[in-house]
Amino acid sequence: MLNSALVAPLMRPGRVGDVGSGAGLPGLVLAIIRPDVSFTLIEPMERRIAWLERQVDELELANVTVMRARAEESKLYGALDQVTARAVSALRTLIPVTAPLLKAGGELVLMKGAGVDGEIDAAQKVIRKYKLRDVEVLVLGEGVVSATEVTRVVRATVG
Numbered sequence: 429m430l431n432s433a434l435v436a437p438l439m440r441p442g443r444v445g446d447v448g449s450g451a452g453l454p455g456l457v458l459a460i461i462r463p464d465v466s467f468t469l470i471e472p473m474e475r476r477i478a479w480l481e482r483q484v485d486e487l488e489l490a491n492v493t494v495m496r497a498r499a500e501e502s503k504l505y506g507a508l509d510q511v512t513a514r515a516v517s518a519l520r521t522l523i524p525v526t527a528p529l530l531k532a533g534g535e536l537v538l539m540k541g542a543g544v545d546g547e548i549d550a551a552q553k554v555i556r557k558y559k560l561r562d563v564e565v566l567v568l569g570e571g572v573v574s575a576t577e578v579t580r581v582v583r584a585t586v587g
Contacts, residue, residue, distance in 0.1 A: 431579040
């Protein structure tokens with residue numbers, strides 16, 4: 429949960445989609461920390477949806493909507509200010525699913541592992557295709573958590 433919490437300062441007021449919300453990471457954690465941001469948790473699996481909805485109700489999170497859908501079937505094209513995802517897939521397959529959900533000038537905030545630089549290299553073609561700019565890797569939590577627990581985030585703006 430801590431690695432999800434480290435992403436909270438990157439969230440901007442507006443509408444954020446969390447693709448592949450699963451157990452609520454990072455979406456639920458971010459929604460608790462950032463009540464000023466509206467989160468849509470996008471998850472295709474029914475049992476996970478039921479769990480997420482229960483957590484939203486129990487935690488009384490007025491800033492969260494749970495949506496049962498695959499990102500590419502969500503009908504949120506061009507509707508979001510930011511999109512986040514954690515442990516969903518490699519960037520070359522994740523970008524085509526997440527970038528279309530963003531408004532022009534919207535931002536991807538994708539949590540990745542230690543091999544993120546290789547993923548960026550392998551994703552150059554889709555980075556160009558989806559007109560991503562200012563692609564950067566942020567390492568969050570240095571000096572706060574152990575070196576093996578830092579959070580790496582790929583942040584990029586849709587042209």
